[in-house]
Amino acid sequence: MRENDRAIVAFTGLSHAVVHTYELSIPILVLVWLTEFPVTTATLGSVVAVGYGLFGAGALPGGVLADRYGPQWLVVGCLLGMGGSFLLVSLAPNVPTIALALGVWGLAASVYHPAGLSLISTGVHDRGTGFAYHGMAGNAGIALGPLATALLLLVFDWRLVAALLAIPAVLAVGVALTAEFDATAAVSADGGTEDGAGEDDAATTEETDAPASLSAFLADSRTLFTAGFALALGVVAMNGLFYRGTLTFLPDVLSGYLPSVTEYVRLFEPGSAMAEEFDLAYYIYTGLLVVGIGGQYVGGKLTDRVPVTTGLAGVFAGLCVVGVLFVPAAEAGVGPLLAVSAVLGFLLFAIQPLYQATIAEVSPAGDRGLSYGYTYLANFGVGAAGAAVSGYLLSAVGEGGTFLGLALFPLVGVVLAVALRGRRGTDAGAA
Template sequence: MNSNDRTIVGLVMLAHAMVHTYELSFPIFLTVWLTEFNATTGTLGIVVGVGYALFGLGALPGGVLSDSYGSRSLIVLCLFGMAGSFLLLSVAPTLPVVALALFLWGISASVYHPAGLALLSKGVSERGSAFAYHGMAGNFGIAFGPLATTLLLLVFDWRTVVGILAVPALIAAFLAFRTNIDESAAVEGQETRADGGVSSLTEFFGTSRTLFAGWFVAVFGVVMMSGLYYRGVLTFLPDLLGELPMFAPVDFAGESLEPARYLYAGLLTVGMAGQYVGGKLTDRVENARAIAVSFGLLAVIAIVFVPASNAGLAPLLAVSFVLGFCLFVVQPLYQATVAEYTPPEARGISYGYTYLGVFGVGALGATIAGVVLQYFSPTVLFTVLAGFAVVASLLGAVLAVRGPSAS
C-alpha cells in the first residue's frame, strides 16, 4: 500500500471501530435498563430497534451525500454526532430520553458505512486487504464495546459509563478532521462523473432503477437477511446467556460479575478473525459461492445453538465461537460483491442501499427477537434466525449459478 492507501485505511479503521464500539455496547446496557426502567424485552426491543433502524435508514441518504460531497467530511460529522448522542444518553432520566439519544445515535452513525466503504473501494488499490483490515477494526469495536462497558460497569453507574464512552469519538473526530487524502486514487482513469454523485431526485431514481434492474437486487436480498440474522442473534444474546445456570452472576471482591458478558465479548472478538479471512477470500474465491456456503453454516449454527447450550459448557463455547467467526466472515464478502456489481460514480448510493438493508431492514431483527422471546422461546427465535440464513444462502447460490460471475 502507498501512503494514501495507508492513510485511508487508518481513517476508516478508526471510525469503523468507534461506530461498532457504540453499537454493541447497547446490548450490555439493555441488561441494566430492564431493571432501571422496569421495562419488558419487547419494549426495549422496540426502543433499541428504532435507533438501529435509523442506523440503516440513514445509510441511503448518507450514500448519496458521500457520492456528492466526499467521504471524509461525512465521517467527521458521524464521529461528532455519535459523541453528542452518548453525552445526551449519559443524562437520560427516563426511557423516552434514552429513545431520543438512540435516535440521534442512529442518524449520526448511519452515514459511516456508505462513506467509509465508498472511500475504500474508490481510494485504495489493494481492495481485498483494505476490506480485511477495515473489518477487523470494526470487530475490534464490536468486541471492545461490550467488554469496556462490562468492565466500566463494575466501577461506575451506567450513566457515567456512557459519558466516558463518548470521549474516544470526540478524539477520533478531531483526528479525522486533520487527515489529507485522495478519495478517488484507485479509480482514476475510469469513467466517472466529473462532479460526482447524484445531483437531482430524477437522477437518484434513475440510478436506483438501474441498480435494481440488475443482479444488485439479489445482493440486496442477501444483505437484508444478513442484517436480520445479525441483529436478531446479538441484541438479546447477553441476556439469554445470563439465564443459563452455568453463567449465573459471581460475587468477586464485593462486585457481581456477569460471566455471560465475557463470553459475549469473546464471541465478538473471534469475529476479527472472520473479518480478516472474509476480506482475504474476496481476492481468492468466487464471492457468491462463498456467501452461499457461509450462510448455510450460519443456518446450521442457529439450529444447534440451543441444544449446545443445554449440553454443557464445552459445546456452548464451541458453537459460540463458530457463530462469531461465521457471522462476520460474510461481511467482507457482500461488501466486495457490491463493488463488483456497481460503477464507481454510484458506489456511495450502492453502499447506502446495502446498509439500508443490513441495518435498516436488519433492525427489525432486534424487534423480532424481543417479541419472540417475550411470547415464545429461544428455540423459536433461533429457528427464525436459521430461516433468514437459508434465504441468504439460496440467494448466494443463485448468484453463483446465474449471476454475472457465472457467465
C-alpha cells in the same frame, strides 16, 4: 498494502470502531437509566428504538450524501455528531432529552457505513484486505465498547461516563484532520476499478454525479437496481435477518445452558450477591464477538482469493449447519457449547467483507455511496425484523425450533449467492 491504502484503512477502521462502541454502549446505559429515571422498560425501549431505527433508516440518504459531497468529510461529520450526542446524553435532565440525544446519535451514525465503505471501495486497491481490517476494527468496538462502559460505571457516575465516551470521537476527528490520502486512488478514469494499476494512473477527482434531486435519485436508483444488485441486496438482507435473530436473544439462551460461575472458579462465594450478579453468559457472548475479529480478517482475505459468490455460499452453508447444531451442542455440555459459539461468531462476521465486496462489484463507482446506503438499509432495516422473528419463535417453539427456523435465512442466502454467481456469468457472457 500501499501507503494510501493504509491511510484510508486506519481512518475508516478507527471511525468504524467508534460507531460500534457507541452502538453497544447504549444497552449498558439503559440499565442505569431504568433506576435513574421514573420510566418503564417499555417506554425506555421505545426511546432507544428511535436511535437504532434512525441508525438504519438514515443509511440510504447517507449514501446519497456520500456520493454528492464525498465520503471523507461525511465521516468527519458523523464522528462530530456522535460525540456531540453523547455529550448531550451526559447533560440530559430527563428521558425526552435522552430520546433527542439518541436520535441525534442515530442520524449521525447512519451515514458512516455508506460513506466509510464507499471510501474503501474507491480509494483502496487491496479492497478485500481493506474490508477485512475495517471489519476487524468494527468488531473491536463491538466487543470492547460495552466492556469499557461497564468498567467505567464501576468507578464514575453515568453522566461522566457518557461524557468520557465522547473522547474516542474527538480522537478520530483529530486523525481525520491530519490524515492525507487520495479517496479515489482505486478508481480509473472510466469509473471502473484498477486491480493492477499504479496510483499515478488513478483518478484524482471526486465523483460528483450523485443525484441532486428526487427525480435524479429515482433515476439513479433504477439504474442501480440491476438483477445482480437486487440479488446482492437479498444476500445482505438474509445476513441481517440471521445476525439480528441470533444475537438479540443469544445471551438469554446461553444463560439457560451455563452453570453458575462458582462451579468453575472461586471468584465469589456461592450464593453471594456478587455471584448472583456475575453472569457467565455475558462474557461468553463478548468472547464470541472477539472471535468475530478473526472471521472478519479471513473473510476479507477470501475476497482476494476466491469469487465472492463462492465465499458467500460457503459461509452461508456453514451458518445453516451451526443453526441446526447449536441447541444439540449446547445440550451436550459446556465444551461443545463454547465450540459452536466460537464457530457462530467466526462465521457471522466472516461474511461481512464478502457481501461488502459483492456490492462493490455489482454497482458503479459513481453510485457507490448510494449502493451502500441501500445495503445497510437492507442489513439494519430489514434485518431488524430478525429480532422479532426470533422472539416469536422462542415463545412458540422453544430454543431448538428457533435455531432451526433461523437456519432458513442462510439457506435462502446460499440459493441467492448461487443465483448471483450464475447471473454474473450470464452477464459476462452477454458482454
